[in-house]
Amino acid sequence: MDLIFYNGRVITIDHQQREARAVAIRADQIAAVGGNDQVLALKNDRTKMIDLAGRTLLPGFNDSHMHLISYASTAEKVDLRHCTSIDQIGSAVKNFIREKGIKSEQWVVGWGWDQALFQDQRLPNRDDLDRVTSGQPLALMRTCCHILSVNSAALKKAGIDRHPCSVEGGNIVTDARGVPTGVLEEKAMVLVMDLFAPLDKDKLKELIRSAAGDFLSAGLTSVQTDDLTALGGDLAPELIDAYRELESTGELPLRVNMQALLPAKDELQSFLARGYRTGQGSGYFKIGPLKLLTDGSIGGRTALVSAPYEGYPENCGIEILSRREVKELVDLAHSCDMQVAVHAIGDAAVSMVLDIYDEAERRYPRSDPRFRVIHASMVSPSILDRFKKQAVIADIQPLFTPSDFILVDRHLGPQRAAWVYRWKDFIQRGIRLAGGSDCPVENYEPLEGIHAAVTRQDKNGNPPGGWFPDQCLALDEALYIYTMGSACCTYEENIKGSITAGKLADLVVLSEDITTTEPAKIKDIEVDMTIVGGNIAYSSSEMKNNPGEK
Numbered sequence: 001m002d003l004i005f006y007n008g009r010v011i012t013i014d015h016q017q018r019e020a021r022a023v024a025i026r027a028d029q030i031a032a033v034g035g036n037d038q039v040l041a042l043k044n045d046r047t048k049m050i051d052l053a054g055r056t057l058l059p060g061f062n063d064s065h066m067h068l069i070s071y072a073s074t075a076e077k078v079d080l081r082h083c084t085s086i087d088q089i090g091s092a093v094k095n096f097i098r099e100k101g102i103k104s105e106q107w108v109v110g111w112g113w114d115q116a117l118f119q120d121q122r123l124p125n126r127d128d129l130d131r132v133t134s135g136q137p138l139a140l141m142r143t144c145c146h147i148l149s150v151n152s153a154a155l156k157k158a159g160i161d162r163h164p165c166s167v168e169g170g171n172i173v174t175d176a177r178g179v180p181t182g183v184l185e186e187k188a189m190v191l192v193m194d195l196f197a198p199l200d201k202d203k204l205k206e207l208i209r210s211a212a213g214d215f216l217s218a219g220l221t222s223v224q225t226d227d228l229t230a231l232g233g234d235l236a237p238e239l240i241d242a243y244r245e246l247e248s249t250g251e252l253p254l255r256v257n258m259q260a261l262l263p264a265k266d267e268l269q270s271f272l273a274r275g276y277r278t279g280q281g282s283g284y285f286k287i288g289p290l291k292l293l294t295d296g297s298i299g300g301r302t303a304l305v306s307a308p309y310e311g312y313p314e315n316c317g318i319e320i321l322s323r324r325e326v327k328e329l330v331d332l333a334h335s336c337d338m339q340v341a342v343h344a345i346g347d348a349a350v351s352m353v354l355d356i357y358d359e360a361e362r363r364y365p366r367s368d369p370r371f372r373v374i375h376a377s378m379v380s381p382s383i384l385d386r387f388k389k390q391a392v393i394a395d396i397q398p399l400f401t402p403s404d405f406i407l408v409d410r411h412l413g414p415q416r417a418a419w420v421y422r423w424k425d426f427i428q429r430g431i432r433l434a435g436g437s438d439c440p441v442e443n444y445e446p447l448e449g450i451h452a453a454v455t456r457q458d459k460n461g462n463p464p465g466g467w468f469p470d471q472c473l474a475l476d477e478a479l480y481i482y483t484m485g486s487a488c489c490t491y492e493e494n495i496k497g498s499i500t501a502g503k504l505a506d507l508v509v510l511s512e513d514i515t516t517t518e519p520a521k522i523k524d525i526e527v528d529m530t531i532v533g534g535n536i537a538y539s540s541s542e543m544k545n546n547p548g549e550k
């Protein structure tokens with residue numbers, strides 16, 4: 001045996017043997033799971049022994065939907081996540097320009113503002129941003145990544161400072177005189193984002209390496225990431241090469257499944273013509289599903305809803321792709337053996353996607369297609385019944401609950417708010433769920449997501465008692481969605497997702513026994529060690545000094 005963990009609280013997520021005390025690893029696989037005596041009998045002269053001293057050992061966490069490159073590049077953007085006013089945004093931008101010495105002709109890009117934190121709840125517009133810097137182009141993304149606020153210089157560079165064009169699947173917001181306000185919604189953002197400096201392969205590799213280090217320290221051993229058009233433009237060949245080259249040089253320390261955002265028929269056709277299909281790849285890098293976006297976010301009032309937003313009788317959100325476009329792309333992918341995962345948040349978007357999946361499956365029946373709806377935020381009881389009937393997987397983000405509940409209540413009203421983030425209803429109906437973060441929209445740390453799933457509260461305990469507490473998940477349900485639930489999404493439940501002999505040795509050690517931790521304190525548990533394919537890929541300083549390690 002190469003490695004043995006013993007004296008632990010081993011939560012296997014395997015219903016055949018739910019708990020154990022020790023695990024033995026040979027090469028990159030789990031060789032044995034059981035009691036201390038049983039597993040310690042497998043020790044030999046070269047076995048590395050790790051005494052867990054009561055710590056929890058779990059299957060490594062698997063994030064079912066995130067944006068790795070966007071996350072890694074946030075370090076090069078102004079961090080606006082904690083701004084509580086438009087004035088604070090201005091100060092943060094000015095400090096950033098000064099500290100980084102950004103020249104006056106260069107783009108300044110920021111990310112993370114949320115008007116829910118402002119007293120007046122107003123979106124920043126071009127006049128606000130012109131007061132910060134008028135000549136230098138400035139583009140500031142809302143936390144949801146579905147709205148971009150820009151100044152006049154940025155509008156001018158994009159050629160839309162006076163005369164907006166109409167954008168299919170997006171909107172250049174204008175004032176009463178028809179002049180752009182500087183607020184760009186959905187696909188209109190691309191007019192500006194395409195002007196940012198493109199990333200080359202070396203830069204992509206640097207971003208992947210840095211993000212991987214952060215993710216390992218949070219216990220993630222697999223991530224499913226949607227990056228192809230993260231920064232505007234078609235990154236597909238460079239990005240796939242970057243991942244593959246890192247894997248071949250042993251520099252990709254965790255497993256990556258790439259969700260391929262290909263929203264135009266010619267892009268999808270050329271991707272398929274190059275031979276790419278779901279599941280192709282190797283141990284550390286695989287092609288995932290076709291990813292599409294149908295709508296925006298509830299916070300930005302761009303999610304597609306079946307009745308108007310409260311106080312906005314004209315606004316039912318934005319259809320990023322039309323029903324016809326989504327149908328054409330889903331049919332093409334599905335008929336070519338590509339899995340499909342579509343972002344849908346509003347009830348109208350979710351139900352449109354379920355219709356399209358149903359039609360695709362009737363036209364091109366396939367065994368086990370595992371259609372996915374990413375987010376599946378707003379679901380009426382009849383929509384939930386359709387998930388079950390059609391065996392569609394919902395990719396959920398438990399951290400959306402504490403981040404969004406104030407705006408959900410305000411933008412949808414109390415009756416429809418009760419249809420949002422119905423995680424427990426999904427589980428009770430036997431619908432498959434997978435857990436993710438949508439990082440950088442939310443923090444990537446799975447323990448924070450598990451905390452939110454179990455408490456439906458933010459880190460400060462708000463709202464008291466949790467938002468719709470009947471929808472809180474039990475701890476074992478929350479752990480399942482971030483491990484087996486996510487493994488099922490990529491057809492990898494036979495090699496990942498549980499601590500079972502014969503599966504990959506992808507594991508995480510937590511600083512304490514999570515089953516006895518008070519729910520409110522789950523977010524404070526530390527990750528002490530992350531093991532990928534039998535290699536210790538991350539160790540906390542606490543664990544490095546562990547006297548039990550031999």
Ligand SMILES: [Zn+2]
Pocket residue numbers: 065066067226438
């Ligand atoms: Zn996303």
